[in-house]
Amino acid sequence: AQKITQTQPGMFVQEKEAVTLDCTYDTSDQSYGLFWYKQPSSGEMIFLIYQGSYDEQNATEGRYSLNFQKARKSANLVISASQLGDSAMYFCAMRELGTYKYIFGTGTRLKVLA
């Protein structure tokens, strides 16, 4: 069964520094997609970035990038040049392409310090 593990319940980072949020996954499928979401204190879920299992390049979207290590089954989110507005809960999710179910991790709460 597919599973997502986020081992960091909470993290702090200084403004303007980079931070890495960890995500490991378990799946027996060869085809899958990995997603990261941000949930600010207002509660909405915001899609950040996607990585496909067959993508050769690590995904990037502005200040967000994915450190995708397929053999280790990890898909860590890197936020560069942190901003105060990055303070939020971050969720990693996976979808096996043979199904239409998206499974989420328990999340990491990031606090950016001024």
Place this chain on the structure above:
Amino acid sequence: DAGITQSPRHKVTETGTPVTLRCHQTENHRYMYWYRQDPGHGLRLIHYSYGVKDTDKGEVSDGYSVSRSKTEDFLLTLESATSSQTSVYFCAISSGDRDSPLHFGNGTRLTVT
């Protein structure tokens, strides 16, 4: 932003009463989902739908039922609400394309007293 509307946004109900949450989309997406969010558990899938009248269970489906009679509407029903069902409920939609993310509604905060 994806057109997803959840109603109600907040609800307080008593143990044992039935409750229905509604999700309405204007994107004509085939796939719709109900998740619950609880501290320490992240988001857990309750049920999802892959078409009109086509639904399947997620990981925490006990005590919940769903219906989808139209593409745009996906209803979640708690037949007899319990305090353990106090949670924030999110509806989400997807086009089903391989790189398609979930797009979420704004959530419904349900309190069962």
